[in-house]
Amino acid sequence: MQLRLGLTLALSVLSLAGCSSLAVSNKSLSYKETATLEPLQYPEGSMVRPATPLYPAPTVEPLAIQHAPKLENSKGNRFALPRPDVAAPNSTATATSEQSTEIGRPQLLTDGNQNPLLKIDGNSDTIWQYTLATLSSLNQNVVGQSKNRYEVTLKIDQQIYILRLTSVGSSHNLAVFNADNSFADKQKAAELLTQIYQNWPA
Template identity: 60%
Template sequence: MQLRLGLTLALSVLSLAGCSTLSNKLSINNGSLNYKKSTVDIDPLKYPDGSTARPATPLYPAPIIDPLALQHAPDFENQKGNRFAMPRPDEVVPNRALAEANNNYPKPVVLVDGNQNPLLKVTGKSDTIWQYTLATLSSLNYSVISQSQTRYEATIKVDDHTYVLKLSAVGKTNTLVLFNPDNSFADQAKAKALLDQISQNWPA
């Protein structure tokens, strides 16, 4: 008995699945587009005479649609035009190169301030930017003599000259500037040469 019941249910499921598949393949009109041919005008809701109900203001009144907008409205129907069919979403192809680029920090850019002093501008977290800066100095074989424990500052030696490289941040915008030990701006040509080297050898 149980076997017969199970067999009957299985056949029913298969027949329903077959009908659904056949219907989709043949695109049988299921009346889902009949709304397009509707010409029925529905009058506003009327209250019985003598009713004490307050005047009703619709929360979502039916919009007045421009006929031109209707002509250019998207047509949700199948290829045969006899069934309602939502368009399938476009296939999203993951751009691995773009994703990797977004995960990395952008390359630093060497700019000048109003007094023509060179500065290096880069976006990202200050801690990470400072680590990248130190890594770049190491790759360029520039000696870091000392570092500040409280600020992003490092005393470095370049071609027998001592400089102080400072990183300042406003939000996620970081600026690297080269100073002399007396806190004056370093020679503009030498500062630009060093900042250009850092920019060109940036590890990120």
């Protein structure tokens, strides 16, 4: 009884372990031993349509075969794909951090309602620093600055305007608004955005 139980357990372990863990050949490398066969010859005088191979075998140079990668396990008796190369850690993170501070050149645009906008691609913090630096160089009268959002309050010709940076992905728009958050007069907004565009530090 114990012998039967032991034999049953041993067979179960072998079947669960499988052939791959024991590195038993499964004929997956048999393709290397294939031989080239001559084209099929038809008896003379037979009425047979000419046969064109559907998938003709490619001609491979012997030198290419010699330098082909060895797709087999360490024992050389089973087909096995090579392990992928491990990428160097933080290489992509470093590249991303280097690109994160780069910004594009501003572009003067208008939205669907013909309101002027200044479109800038890049890091929002860097764009906002450039915007504040440009306003400073223009001697604009900044009367307030938001701590939570990218916006400043300006006083131009005794009128209060809000310059706000909004983001959509990596693209950012500078727009001019009235104190009630409606779009500012198109001419006034265009004048301010054009001055920022012309004096942009980068």
